[in-house]
Amino acid sequence: MVSKNQKKLIKSLYQKKYRKQHGLFVAEGKKVIRELLEANLKLHSLFTLEVGIFDVSTTLEYGITEEELKQISFLTTPQVALAVFHISEVKKTSSSGLILALDDVRDPGNLGTIIRLCDWFGIQDLVCSLQTVDCYNPKVIQATMGSITRVNISYMNLMEFLTLETSNSRIFGTFMNGDSIYTEKLPKDAIVIMGNEANGISEDIQSLVKDRITIPQFGSDQKTESLNVATATAIVLSEFRRS
Secondary structure, three states, rough: OOHHHHHHHHOOOOOOOHHHHOOOEEEOOHHHHHHHOOOOOEEEEEEEEOOOOOOOOOOOOEOOOHHHHHHHOOEEEEEOOOEEEEOOOOOOOOOOEEEEEEEOOOOHHHHHHHHHHHHOOOOOEEOOOOOOOOOOOOHHEEEEEEEHHHHHEEEEEHHHHHHHHHHEEEEEEEEEEEOOOOOOOOOOEEEEEEEEEEOOOHHHHOOOEEEEEEEOOOOOOOOOOOOOHHHHHHHHHHHHHOO
């Protein structure tokens, strides 16, 4: 059974300010919840149609009905279980290796996919501008499929971060008119910036980019204006790792 206070708490966690206030976020579905539990994230509470399918304390587990799950779920089609987890402390960003930076990425699906890509390509640090969508947004959590536990995600003033890092790493930015990524010699230590879905990298951030790269377009009609930011990130990270 779900109490009124529990319902109120869960529903409030759809909003960033309440996630920050409570230090909690929501995850749904067997796979995502199991991944988070295996990563030793601290569980606050678990609501499930199938009691006993997760190895958790019985004091934190609540058996509920399908109707109750529909009432607290953020999904159109609820997936067996919903869990509330404590938000982990962010680790200090590394000063070496390949670092991905996001300048105002707003779509939760894009951010979730990018986090999965970081996990796939072994990117330990993802630096997000303060305007980038919150990584604990329920839609982002769903899209990461558990990868959020294996990527260190920091939110900070991107200008300040890049200004401090200019002496340590080459800063690459993705543009429509840059040098082809397929012909560039790409280093192991670098910061790669991906921009906003509609406007790309902001002018202030552009001023700090020394290496402007692009993914060349091969289509004969040349009518596609740009690639989806998550798709572009996949290609860019693949090329950096291949090099």
